[in-house]
Amino acid sequence: MAHERAPWQRTHTCGDLNISNEGEVVVLNGWIENHRDHGQLVFVDLRDRYGVTQVTAHSETEGIVDGALELLQRLGAEDVVSIRGRVRRREGGSNDERATGEIEVLVQAVTVLNEAETPPFEVLDDVEANEELRMRYRYLDLRRRPLQEALIKRSRFTTAVRTYLQDNGFIDIETPILTNSTPEGARDYLVPSRVHPGRFYALPQSPQVLKQICMISGVDRYYQIARCFRDEDLRADRQPEFTQVDLEMSFVEENDVLDLVERTVVHAFKQGFDIDLPTPFPRMSFEEAVARYGSDKPDLRFGMELVDVTQHAAASAFKVFAGAVERGGIVKGICVKGAAGDYSRKKIDALTKHAQEYGAKGLAWAKISEKGVEGSIAKFYEGDAGAELIQLMAAEPGDLLLFGADEAKVVHRALGEVRLKVADDAGLRDPQTFRCCWVLNFPMFEWNEDHQRWQYAHNPFSAPVDWDNTDFEKDPESHRSRAYDFVMNGWELGSGSIRIHRPELQKKVFDFLGISQEEQERNFGYMLEAYKYGGPPHGGIALGVDRMVALALGRQGIRDVIAFPKTTMAVDLMSQAPSAVAPEQLAELQIESKARQDTPEEQVE
RNA sequence: GGGGACGUAGCUCAAUUGGUAGAGUCCCGGACUGUCUAUCCGGUGGUUGCGGGUUCGAUCCCCGUCGUCCUCGCCA
Numbered sequence: 009m010a011h012e013r014a015p016w017q018r019t020h021t022c023g024d025l026n027i028s029n030e031g032e033v034v035v036l037n038g039w040i041e042n043h044r045d046h047g048q049l050v051f052v053d054l055r056d057r058y059g060v061t062q063v064t065a066h067s068e069t070e071g072i073v074d075g076a077l078e079l080l081q082r083l084g085a086e087d088v089v090s091i092r093g094r095v096r097r098r099e100g101g102s103n104d105e106r107a108t109g110e111i112e113v114l115v116q117a118v119t120v121l122n123e124a125e126t127p128p129f130e131v132l133d134d135v136e137a138n139e140e141l142r143m144r145y146r147y148l149d150l151r152r153r154p155l156q157e158a159l160i161k162r163s164r165f166t167t168a169v170r171t172y173l174q175d176n177g178f179i180d181i182e183t184p185i186l187t188n189s190t191p192e193g194a195r196d197y198l199v200p201s202r203v204h205p206g207r208f209y210a211l212p213q214s215p216q217v218l219k220q221i222c223m224i225s226g227v228d229r230y231y232q233i234a235r236c237f238r239d240e241d242l243r244a245d246r247q248p249e250f251t252q253v254d255l256e257m258s259f260v261e262e263n264d265v266l267d268l269v270e271r272t273v274v275h276a277f278k279q280g281f282d283i284d285l286p287t288p289f290p291r292m293s294f295e296e297a298v299a300r301y302g303s304d305k306p307d308l309r310f311g312m313e314l315v316d317v318t319q320h321a322a323a324s325a326f327k328v329f330a331g332a333v334e335r336g337g338i339v340k341g342i343c344v345k346g347a348a349g350d351y352s353r354k355k356i357d358a359l360t361k362h363a364q365e366y367g368a369k370g371l372a373w374a375k376i377s378e379k380g381v382e383g384s385i386a387k388f389y390e391g392d393a394g395a396e397l398i399q400l401m402a403a404e405p406g407d408l409l410l411f412g413a414d415e416a417k418v419v420h421r422a423l424g425e426v427r428l429k430v431a432d433d434a435g436l437r438d439p440q441t442f443r444c445c446w447v448l449n450f451p452m453f454e455w456n457e458d459h460q461r462w463q464y465a466h467n468p469f470s471a472p473v474d475w476d477n478t479d480f481e482k483d484p485e486s487h488r489s490r491a492y493d494f495v496m497n498g499w500e501l502g503s504g505s506i507r508i509h510r511p512e513l514q515k516k517v518f519d520f521l522g523i524s525q526e527e528q529e530r531n532f533g534y535m536l537e538a539y540k541y542g543g544p545p546h547g548g549i550a551l552g553v554d555r556m557v558a559l560a561l562g563r564q565g566i567r568d569v570i571a572f573p574k575t576t577m578a579v580d581l582m583s584q585a586p587s588a589v590a591p592e593q594l595a596e597l598q599i600e601s602k603a604r605q606d607t608p609e610e611q612v613e
Numbered sequence: 614g615g616g617g618a619c620g621u622a623g624c625u626c627a628a629u630u631g632g633u634a635g636a637g638u639c640c641c642g643g644a645c646u647g648u649c650u651a652u653c654c655g656g657u658g659g660u661u662g663c664g665g666g667u668u669c670g671a672u673c674c675c676c677g678u679c680g681u682c683c684u685c686g687c688c689a
Binding site for chain 2: 042044045046047048049050051053062064066067068084085098099100101103105106109112126127128129130132134135136137138139140141143193194195213214238239240241242243244246365366458466467493500502503550552565575576577579581
């Protein structure tokens with residue numbers, strides 16, 4: 009037997025009604041967004057998740073309940089109400105900006121469901137109160153259309169990912185949130201164990217090891233939309249907890265993973281955001297990406313590639329160039345088309361400063377005119393040398409040339425960042441344009457200056473490209489791994505690899521990384537043991553959900569696509585987490601804090 | 614751990630060379646029958662984040678501190 013509905017309950021949402029409902033008596037529930045009071049005539053915009061409907065109260069309406077008009081006059085922003093009335097075509101002309109703009113609901117009765125205090129900021133789509141306030145009252149901010157849109161599209165997106173992977177034989181497996189700390193990688197969030205005093209769980213930085221174990225278990229195709237935790241300093245695109253589409257496949261090689269992921273991403277971007285990603289995603293090696301774009305996450309929405317002029321520069325009269333080459337460095341340049349006029353000395357200084365933030369000593373520049381090379385390096389580039397440089401850079405009159413001369417790593421980094429900055433200035437990074445690519449074959453290892461040792465470049469489970477050459481001691485830098493990154497518009501959105509599935513090779517990598525036998529045993533013993541019982545060849549990837557959604561919606565950071573985000577100090581301004589706990593709780597865990605503010609009483613002050 | 618920006622009315626911002634704070638909006642009261650961020654009239658509202666210093670006098674200068682954001686390092 010069907011439940012009887014209360015009389016205040018809605019018959020339609022605030023986005024439902026249009027001219028086809030004309031004449032119907034309806035009930036709407038929602039929040040009062042705006043309120044236009046003409047005395048005997050009152051307009052109220054009623055909002056819910058689905059839209060906004062104009063509600064009109066008129067004293068002479070047939071059947072209007074006594075006092076309804078006065079009540080509506082008295083109510084204000086964010087009061088929650090139920091409105092009963094008849095749908096009719098608007099008398100004052102329609103509002104084309106709303107789906108419901110042709111009609112209005114002529115009020116017969118008003119029920120107050122809950123009155124709201126005056127909100128600390130106005131809940132309007134285009135009102136931007138400062139972020140601190142918005143996060144403190146996150147529930148109010150979330151009522152705004154741009155935030156609701158993010159939540160809705162994010163949900164559609166993850167649903168599309170799930171559907172697609174399910175249809176392709178993947179099974180969703182939950183892995184533990186309470187797991188083990190590992191010394192490598194990011195700092196862990198720790199959770200003390202009550203039943204094992206002095207011991208700690210760690211929250212997972214990713215389900216990496218467990219998904220590989222799933223492959224050993226014969227799961228064959230695993231996925232999970234998994235929460236990951238890393239206790240590192242935050243950025244606009246980094247939160248202490250974030251979400252990944254994590255997947256792993258058995259008996260595969262790069263092509264299998266890349267093709268599957270490409271299809272999944274294309275499908276989910278279409279379903280979630282109605283965005284058509286251009287396919288196929290180009291593939292390039294790490295080496296090529298760095299050489300051409302100065303970055304392992306190249307933005308392919310525009311060209312302006314780095315041009316190698318090292319050979320030419322070696323013979324240059326310009327000491328900065330020749331000297332850099334002599335010391336084993338390189339010289340590269342970018343050609344900014346038609347920008348000579350746009351860059352004053354002051355703006356070039358700003359670019360130089362930008363380059364210096366990324367380790368460059370400076371930035372050499374030239375403006376090209378009909379007469380040849382002008383600017384800081386002009387006197388070294390008169391006549392043939394200048395003509396040659398112009399030809400190498402494929403420059404034309406009106407172009408701006410920018411050069412970096414240093415060791416290769418520095419030149420690539422700095423010039424790569426300058427390339428992005430210049431493109432930003434010129435509006436070449438259109439947020440509505442999407443260009444994806446794959447970057448392949450990362451180095452296995454990189455030298456860590458601080459710790460004076462080699463460390464893994466990607467993750468320690470990535471297989472080497474050359475299975476037959478695992479003599480890592482010999483020229484460590486030359487070894488390439490079967491790791492790949494998924495990149496869109498200069499953002500790294502995913503990272504994965506074909507894994508090492510033989511325990512002896514995995515041990516060899518751990519050995520080379522200087523992880524002791526005891527550490528290997530303690531942290532990865534169960535994994536190495538598992539492989540002994542028959543681990544299939546496998547590989548996978550993890551895709552950053554927050555970043556994908558932010559990019560698709562053209563948001564600057566990921567905070568706006570997370571319902572309840574944290575600040576750069578990892579604080580939740582709404583709940584005030586993290587907070588002090590009762591002394592009894594600490595005692596039970598056998599924990600003493602050396603910090604102040606270690607009891608709730610002190611924290612309040 | 615380092616660098617930078619910001620902090621003034623509930624909100625968004627302004628305030629000359631250092632001379633004791635003002636606008637819009639919100640809110641409150643009034644008028645108003647076709648608005649759509651209604652309009653018009655009137656009104657309330659301030660420990661200038663906090664603490665200290667310089668000064669006859671500090672929103673303004675200096676030091677410290679707290680918070681938010683951006684960023685390098687860190688982090689995949």
